[in-house]
Amino acid sequence: MTTPNSAAALTLPDEQPIVQIDKLTKTFGTTYAVDDISLTINKGEFFSLLGASGCGKSTLLRMLAGFETPSSGRILIDGQDVTAVPPYLRPVNMMFQNYALFPHMNVAQNIAYGLKQEKMPRAAIRERVQEMLALVQIDALASRKPDQLSGGQRQRVALARALAKHPKILLLDEPLGALDKKLREQTQFELVNIQERLGITFIVVTHDQEEAMTMSSRIALMRDGRIEQVDNPRRMYEFPASRYAAGFIGSVNLFSGQVISHDDDLVQIHCEQAGCELQVHHSQPLTPGMDVTVAIRPEKIAVRQQHQNEANSTQGIIQEIAYLGDVSIYHVELASGQRLQFTQPNVQALAEQPLTWGQQVAIHWSAFSCGVLTQ
Amino acid sequence: MKQLHRLLPRIASGNLITAIPWFWLALFFLMPFLFVLKISLSEAALAQPPFLDWIQEIEDGLVTIQLNFGNYLLLIEDDLYLAAFWGSFEIAVISTLLCILLGYPMAYAIARAPQHWRLPLLMLVILPFWTSFLLRVYAWIGILKNNGLVNQLLLTLGIIDQPLTLLHTPVAVYIGVVYSYLPFFVLPLYATLTRLDTTLLQAAADLGARPWKQFLTITLPQSLPGVIAGGMLVFIPVMGEFVIPDLLGGPDTLMIGKLMWTEFFSNKDWPMASALATVLLLVLILPFVLMRHYEQKASRQAQES
Amino acid sequence: MFKRHPFATTVLLLGLAFLYLPMISLVVYSFNESRLVTVWGGFSSKWYSALLDNKPLLSAAWLSIKIGAINACLAVLLGTLAALALVRFSDRRGHKSLAIMSAAPLVIPEIIIGLSLLLLFVSMERLIGWPAGRGQLTILLAHVTFSMAYVSVIVQSRLNHMDRSLEEAALDLGARPVTVFFTITLPMIAPALAAGWLLAFTLSMDDLVVASFVSGPGATTLPMMIYSSVRLGVSPQINALASIIILLVALAVLITGLLLYRRQRQLPHP
Numbered sequence: 001m002t003t004p005n006s007a008a009a010l011t012l013p014d015e016q017p018i019v020q021i022d023k024l025t026k027t028f029g030t031t032y033a034v035d036d037i038s039l040t041i042n043k044g045e046f047f048s049l050l051g052a053s054g055c056g057k058s059t060l061l062r063m064l065a066g067f068e069t070p071s072s073g074r075i076l077i078d079g080q081d082v083t084a085v086p087p088y089l090r091p092v093n094m095m096f097q098n099y100a101l102f103p104h105m106n107v108a109q110n111i112a113y114g115l116k117q118e119k120m121p122r123a124a125i126r127e128r129v130q131e132m133l134a135l136v137q138i139d140a141l142a143s144r145k146p147d148q149l150s151g152g153q154r155q156r157v158a159l160a161r162a163l164a165k166h167p168k169i170l171l172l173d174e175p176l177g178a179l180d181k182k183l184r185e186q187t188q189f190e191l192v193n194i195q196e197r198l199g200i201t202f203i204v205v206t207h208d209q210e211e212a213m214t215m216s217s218r219i220a221l222m223r224d225g226r227i228e229q230v231d232n233p234r235r236m237y238e239f240p241a242s243r244y245a246a247g248f249i250g251s252v253n254l255f256s257g258q259v260i261s262h263d264d265d266l267v268q269i270h271c272e273q274a275g276c277e278l279q280v281h282h283s284q285p286l287t288p289g290m291d292v293t294v295a296i297r298p299e300k301i302a303v304r305q306q307h308q309n310e311a312n313s314t315q316g317i318i319q320e321i322a323y324l325g326d327v328s329i330y331h332v333e334l335a336s337g338q339r340l341q342f343t344q345p346n347v348q349a350l351a352e353q354p355l356t357w358g359q360q361v362a363i364h365w366s367a368f369s370c371g372v373l374t375q
Numbered sequence: 376m377k378q379l380h381r382l383l384p385r386i387a388s389g390n391l392i393t394a395i396p397w398f399w400l401a402l403f404f405l406m407p408f409l410f411v412l413k414i415s416l417s418e419a420a421l422a423q424p425p426f427l428d429w430i431q432e433i434e435d436g437l438v439t440i441q442l443n444f445g446n447y448l449l450l451i452e453d454d455l456y457l458a459a460f461w462g463s464f465e466i467a468v469i470s471t472l473l474c475i476l477l478g479y480p481m482a483y484a485i486a487r488a489p490q491h492w493r494l495p496l497l498m499l500v501i502l503p504f505w506t507s508f509l510l511r512v513y514a515w516i517g518i519l520k521n522n523g524l525v526n527q528l529l530l531t532l533g534i535i536d537q538p539l540t541l542l543h544t545p546v547a548v549y550i551g552v553v554y555s556y557l558p559f560f561v562l563p564l565y566a567t568l569t570r571l572d573t574t575l576l577q578a579a580a581d582l583g584a585r586p587w588k589q590f591l592t593i594t595l596p597q598s599l600p601g602v603i604a605g606g607m608l609v610f611i612p613v614m615g616e617f618v619i620p621d622l623l624g625g626p627d628t629l630m631i632g633k634l635m636w637t638e639f640f641s642n643k644d645w646p647m648a649s650a651l652a653t654v655l656l657l658v659l660i661l662p663f664v665l666m667r668h669y670e671q672k673a674s675r676q677a678q679e680s
Numbered sequence: 681m682f683k684r685h686p687f688a689t690t691v692l693l694l695g696l697a698f699l700y701l702p703m704i705s706l707v708v709y710s711f712n713e714s715r716l717v718t719v720w721g722g723f724s725s726k727w728y729s730a731l732l733d734n735k736p737l738l739s740a741a742w743l744s745i746k747i748g749a750i751n752a753c754l755a756v757l758l759g760t761l762a763a764l765a766l767v768r769f770s771d772r773r774g775h776k777s778l779a780i781m782s783a784a785p786l787v788i789p790e791i792i793i794g795l796s797l798l799l800l801f802v803s804m805e806r807l808i809g810w811p812a813g814r815g816q817l818t819i820l821l822a823h824v825t826f827s828m829a830y831v832s833v834i835v836q837s838r839l840n841h842m843d844r845s846l847e848e849a850a851l852d853l854g855a856r857p858v859t860v861f862f863t864i865t866l867p868m869i870a871p872a873l874a875a876g877w878l879l880a881f882t883l884s885m886d887d888l889v890v891a892s893f894v895s896g897p898g899a900t901t902l903p904m905m906i907y908s909s910v911r912l913g914v915s916p917q918i919n920a921l922a923s924i925i926i927l928l929v930a931l932a933v934l935i936t937g938l939l940l941y942r943r944q945r946q947l948p949h950p
Contacts, residue, residue: 086851608786
């Protein structure tokens, strides 16, 4: 997501590393929560750690905050080794998943807490608290206690409190998890806005791939304690590095086949499942006979009037249609019995659909719209 | 090195926080038991304090230590002591059962009461506990004696024509014990019952079980660890109870607590009293272990749900 | 409530009646003109005035209050340390033994605690000369020892239910562990500390057995006085005393209940 006044700023975050994670491992007994992870995060990035529950993203975040001690490896923040530094001495602040607002203090006192620890003069604290209240737009709530606030308001207080000390890095643990859909969308926008304004590096943990895609400048997809892929959202989506990555983000059609030949960056693949030969644009060399998977995103598939017997072109019978308002998803059963999904935007509001259940449909896609996965 | 310097205060403060109560309890709770053991192996004497020390003589490098096992032998031989142990056990077991029978429905009723009734009901159960134990036991003297409340009521109603002997009987002791220890059972059991997962009951109802069946097959088994832990909370102190048998019991109410008191204060036989204490402690180890086990089981259950 | 659980509710009501009738009888008979406590001779408050003239009883009451208050303060201090050690520092040496030592005083019969402590004090006096003789100090030491166990249980429960992430948030915002304890943890467990203080005070005020063992000449506590009085039978002054105590406790419980109730209602949601 880019905002109009920041397109320039966001496309190229400062390529200065601010967090360097070096071969970090965390074991709990015999379980590897985080397994030999190395990662660099740059200044000003909105960086997401994405993955299913249990993949180790929260453990990694907690190690960055200082609440878990790594079993091995190092963490460097701005060049300094902070691996053994306790949380209260790190230039990092965290926004907790359950907000963790101090119930016996009001909003202003909550926000001021971190500043008091720095022994800031009282006038300066008051000023900073006002600044933060304005930033997250809760000026009127300063003297309320947490139990008098709604979920969304508490979240803003948590954010304001975590930003009050102007940390170099802000860690956010599932920040939007407790919000409903509409509020989530609104808050995503605001979070990105705030991050750009302040220029702070945000590191967010989330299990929601849409959220990660919407807000981040880069995403690290994690699985079983390891990093599956690190990329910006577009590349994550268009060029997934593995079947797992392809399936995790968005929907995807996966076909197994064998490489026939590879010339001039074009791979010919024999694929029985698809009912046609597959032709994919791929730059890395592949040996003939190799087993590969081809990933085709549903929106890259187009309907044609007549089936043609050529590569990347097949036909099947529509089994299911999911109508989502803006698009419709069609599930097609191919001759091989394999199912395939494609989407069509509902460009016209017609009473009947142009495509119906049981209809035979011919579909095709471009060699530049799919990818070969070797993992 | 710098890291160690930062971590050191954390390690030190944690150890200090553990050490302070540890040493206090070790000195004022644990050590005394060692002295009890030691003195149980001495001989009573007309002295101040009234027992002979182990170390009898130190002469020319010769130290004579005399251990007296006589108290323990007497314990085993003399029927009085065995009868007292048995009496204590009997009273403790029956009172515990009575507390469970009376206390379980009470705790259950409070736990299932509408939300805004629970706090007042709990306060009602707790209030007697905060008033003097001694005075409440004393109150029963006035109620149970020959011209006391109960007898006056029964006489006036014409149900009896001679006053019943209620005071200084085992019945009075049972009433006194249940009366005093009921809150001890109700409160922890209430805590256990409120932590039980009510959705399990809904599932049972959905599968066709009637309320009584739900209770018998789901609530009761689930609350069992809490019942056992609470029962031990009554059983163990009652074994050594003194005040109630002394004020409400009679000469034939044999309890270890009373006996220990008599041996200590009346007979000035500290060694014998110590021997009784040691044996009682040993007897209570098993119930104590049981209680801890079931307490932890009950809290683990609560955490899971 | 009666409709849904008729059996349990009936037992509850009977049980409550059982619990309260003796106390009510104490109060009623404290106004009895007749010396024969349970034979009604008319309404009179003379026993209350007799009580106020009973110097030995009053000084025993004062002693008990003194010891009770000091005991409560020390018990809260030690009990809270023990609770912290058991909940937050469960990996340190001595954890298991501390757990047992702080749970045992809750159930071990008072007579064993009293006897064992007396033997300790006697032996200590012979070995190192302290405590010199038995009296207020030894009663205090004994009371603190079992009171802290009760306080520890209460505080542990509160600590266990406390949200750990609050302490983490404080650490994250730059507060050192000690600061976190005093600014975050302590305010959050304050109700448990208050409850523990009251409990320790009550236990001390009410203790007969342990005090009888470890006390000495000149240190007679209120329970000890009451006991020697009631051994001889019922005494109307004791009834009067009992009524006063019941009244004070009832007031305290009522006030606490009202405060809690109002706090519960004060949780508005916008």
